[in-house]
Amino acid sequence: MDGRPRIGVLALQGAFREHARALRAAGADVVEVRLPEHLDSLDGLVIPGGESTTITRLASLYGLEEAIRAFDRPVFGTCAGMILVDRAHLGLADLVVDRNAYGRQVASFEADVPLEGEKRPFRGVFIRAPRVRDVGKDVEVLAELDGEPVLLRDGQVLVASFHPELTDDPRIHERFLELVTEATSVRA
Template identity: 50%
Template sequence: MKIGVLALQGAVAEHIRLIELAGAEGVIVKKVEQLADIDGIILPGGESTTMGKLMHLYGFIDALRSFSDQGKPIFGTCAGMILLAEEIAGQEQPHLGLMSMRVARNAFGRQRESFETDLPVVGIVEPVRAVFIRAPLIEEFGAGVEVLATYNGQIVAARQGHLLAASFHPELTDDYAMHSYFLSMVK
């Protein structure tokens, strides 16, 4: 099984490491053509506005929508979650607009408010180690979206069919449970 990590910006190597610890081959994706050779893709954390612009520039918007239309799984972490959302609070246009949810950017505050916690996640036995850095949250969600995790009553992880989103950075820990969960979706 080959899992790509979109390598336009963000924590690419860290995701590759955890994909491999979870038992799959990690592929750094820099070109649209590479999407044909992978079974699932992770949209990493980073800066969502910059990533969205780079995705437009390099043709990834339509290519990732087509990837999703084929039922291939996509996992967005932090900024990647923002890229997946149908609606972004305070912003006119979404990026990919694939997942039926409205997200708020930087909902947990600025860089200095960053924190780590152990988070219970539906479908994963042990709590997941989650790193929140200028993290977004899911304000609202539509039909077909399953809430997987909350923190202080706020939705921080969800799934809609073949789409998975998390507010936090699982790749900045040694805990590959979220990556294993994603691999089970790809299988």
């Protein structure tokens, strides 16, 4: 990786523009990913929140499912993106996730999420948020809310059940970029 990391944001539906803004602010070059060839030469990929069924259908239609499965670099999935990377979908993370488990749109909320190793909590925005039902033995829980995992890492995959892109707090995106730097160093 020369200088700034090149991060793709799956731009089929959902909060991809907000992720692109947050990643640029954190120091990344951003590429909107709509076709498999857009994954070429990327250092990492973000799968945003949105409507998981719609994103899944569009990814299949544009031939992105297998291309994302074969993408051997860090992936960050938020909300719907967390659903897409679980065992039942793309199989990138050893998790089982339930859709809309915190409730419908009207039950959306914000909460302070304590982050491992940090004094200041992260203000999580939970919109029809998924809930983690099962976690594989090698998955690291990085943050919990009321005893439930909401930020996790499985190797090169980072997932959040909330929307860090809807805040002005760069720390979650910075953590992803650290993961990208770590993975790039190992590949080099």
